[in-house]
Amino acid sequence: MDIFVEGKVRVDGQIIPPPDKSISHRSIMIGSIAEGTTVVRKFLFADDCLRTVDCFRKMGVEIEFKDQDTVIVKGKGLRGLKKPETELYAGNSGTTMRLLLGILAGQNFEAVLTGDESLSKRPMKRVVQPLRMMGAKIEGKDDGNYAPLIVRGGQLKGISYSLPVASAQVKSALLFAGLYADGETVIYEKPKTRDHTEIMLKHFGANVVMGDGFVKITPAEKLSASQITVPGDISSAAFFMVAAAINEGSQLLIRDVGINPTRTGIIDILKQMGCDIKIMDERIWGGEKVADILIKGGRLRGITIEREIVPRLIDEIPIIAVACTFAEGQSVVKDAKELRVKESDRIKAIVYNLRNLGAEVEELEDGFVITGGKPLKPAELDSFNDHRIAMAMAVAAISIDGRSKIKNADCVAISFPNFFQMLKSVCKQI
Numbered sequence: 116m117d118i119f120v121e122g123k124v125r126v127d128g129q130i131i132p133p134p135d136k137s138i139s140h141r142s143i144m145i146g147s148i149a150e151g152t153t154v155v156r157k158f159l160f161a162d163d164c165l166r167t168v169d170c171f172r173k174m175g176v177e178i179e180f181k182d183q184d185t186v187i188v189k190g191k192g193l194r195g196l197k198k199p200e201t202e203l204y205a206g207n208s209g210t211t212m213r214l215l216l217g218i219l220a221g222q223n224f225e226a227v228l229t230g231d232e233s234l235s236k237r238p239m240k241r242v243v244q245p246l247r248m249m250g251a252k253i254e255g256k257d258d259g260n261y262a263p264l265i266v267r268g269g270q271l272k273g274i275s276y277s278l279p280v281a282s283a284q285v286k287s288a289l290l291f292a293g294l295y296a297d298g299e300t301v302i303y304e305k306p307k308t309r310d311h312t313e314i315m316l317k318h319f320g321a322n323v324v325m326g327d328g329f330v331k332i333t334p335a336e337k338l339s340a341s342q343i344t345v346p347g348d349i350s351s352a353a354f355f356m357v358a359a360a361i362n363e364g365s366q367l368l369i370r371d372v373g374i375n376p377t378r379t380g381i382i383d384i385l386k387q388m389g390c391d392i393k394i395m396d397e398r399i400w401g402g403e404k405v406a407d408i409l410i411k412g413g414r415l416r417g418i419t420i421e422r423e424i425v426p427r428l429i430d431e432i433p434i435i436a437v438a439c440t441f442a443e444g445q446s447v448v449k450d451a452k453e454l455r456v457k458e459s460d461r462i463k464a465i466v467y468n469l470r471n472l473g474a475e476v477e478e479l480e481d482g483f484v485i486t487g488g489k490p491l492k493p494a495e496l497d498s499f500n501d502h503r504i505a506m507a508m509a510v511a512a513i514s515i516d517g518r519s520k521i522k523n524a525d526c527v528a529i530s531f532p533n534f535f536q537m538l539k540s541v542c543k544q545i
């Protein structure tokens with residue numbers, strides 16, 4: 116479905132962003148292999164997380180939806196999952212496929228994992244290779260790099276492994292496999308990636324040690340069911356932060372946002388760009404930091420993003436690119452080659468769309484250079500069927516006089532089903 120977006124606006128009011136996608140996935144996975152009933156409040160009912168629910172239901176886990184926002188997971192214990200009778204379909208969700216590989220590696224049955232057209236082109240070898248070192252048997256196209264993947268789990272042994280790509284999905288898959296392995300599994304990472312798996316596993320009683328540059332897990336006899344309240348997703352809030360930041364006169368309060376330090380690169384960058392942003396009322400929900408964020412619109416300046424901050428804002432780069440387009444001066448994003456293997460080639464998608472709007476953008480192999488502050492015009496934009504591209508371009512479009520079109524914008528349902536309604540609710544036409 117195509118959507119038309121009208122600018123120019125001021126952004127005003129308050130919102131609560133949708134619940135965190137990464138944490139919602141993990142709550143189903145960990146709840147399913149724990150013993151007892153896990154209650155997940157503020158679960159994200161979006162397409163990607165529903166794929167995870169579906170996969171675990173196919174392995175015999177009873178998962179019930181209650182009221183508007185609660186999920187009840189009747190855990191089967193570490194060894195209680197059953198062989199699925201059909202393929203496990205992960206849809207568009209890299210998190211579902213990669214984390215599930217780690218859990219399946221420890222089961223004593225065979226399962227087949229499939230995905231949609233985009234996911235079937237995303238590299239899986241990064242997970243498959245270390246899982247093979249642990250003893251899992253995994254087959255798939257191009258020596259196991261692409262789905263469909265056939266996983267034959269079994270007796271695993273612990274390994275010590277340095278992540279060759281900064282990826283929380285790879286780290287999480289290995290932590291899950293480590294729950295089933297003989298001996299300890301140690302994962303070294305530099306730079307640090309999101310640590311929601313470690314936090315939640317600890318919360319459920321796993322033997323996890325989080326150190327400086329490493330995580331260590333030793334197999335647990337069991338995980339115990341728990342209660343989770345999922346914080347708001349900072350990656351979804353980011354679209355609204357930038358919408359307020361680049362439109363002068365805006366003032367937006369974003370409540371209940373997860374501010375785990377492995378995810379807050381967007382806040383650091385907006386501050387460095389000169390944005391008036393305040394973090395208020397910090398608190399903890401289930402081991403995860405949460406706060407309210409107040410942002411005022413004004414003038415921004417260009418920025419350089421590189422090296423270790425990149426994993427702390429990897430999913431926010433499309434919307435940061437929009438902020439850079441409206442900022443004064445040059446911005447550079449590099450060391451972000453991972454963007455080429457997300458739901459779309461996000462570097463290509465960013466460059467194509469921003470150029471359509473009249474921006475000056477140079478494409479780099481691992482990022483881009485934007486010369487901000489150029490006059491912009493409404494245009495026909497393309498989501499490339501990627502939720503984050505659709506939402507980033509909607510924010511650009513509300514900030515330019517006139518009417519833009521976004522092709523295939525319904526993909527926002529992957530992480531943020533009510534994105535356009537929420538955006539409309541805070542946009543005041545000027």
Ligand SMILES: O=C(O)C1=C[C@@H](OP(=O)(O)O)[C@@H](O)[C@H](O)C1
Pocket residue numbers: 136137138209210281282283284285287309429430453
């Ligand atoms: O672990 C997770 O929940 C995620 C990790 C990141 O991917 P990588 O691990 O591939 O960097 C991120 O881009 C994705 O949206 C969610």
Ligand SMILES: C=C(OP(=O)(O)O)C(=O)O
Pocket residue numbers: 163207208209210211430457458503530
């Ligand atoms: C990359 C993303 O998710 P996934 O890897 O789970 O498809 C994302 O949500 O931006």
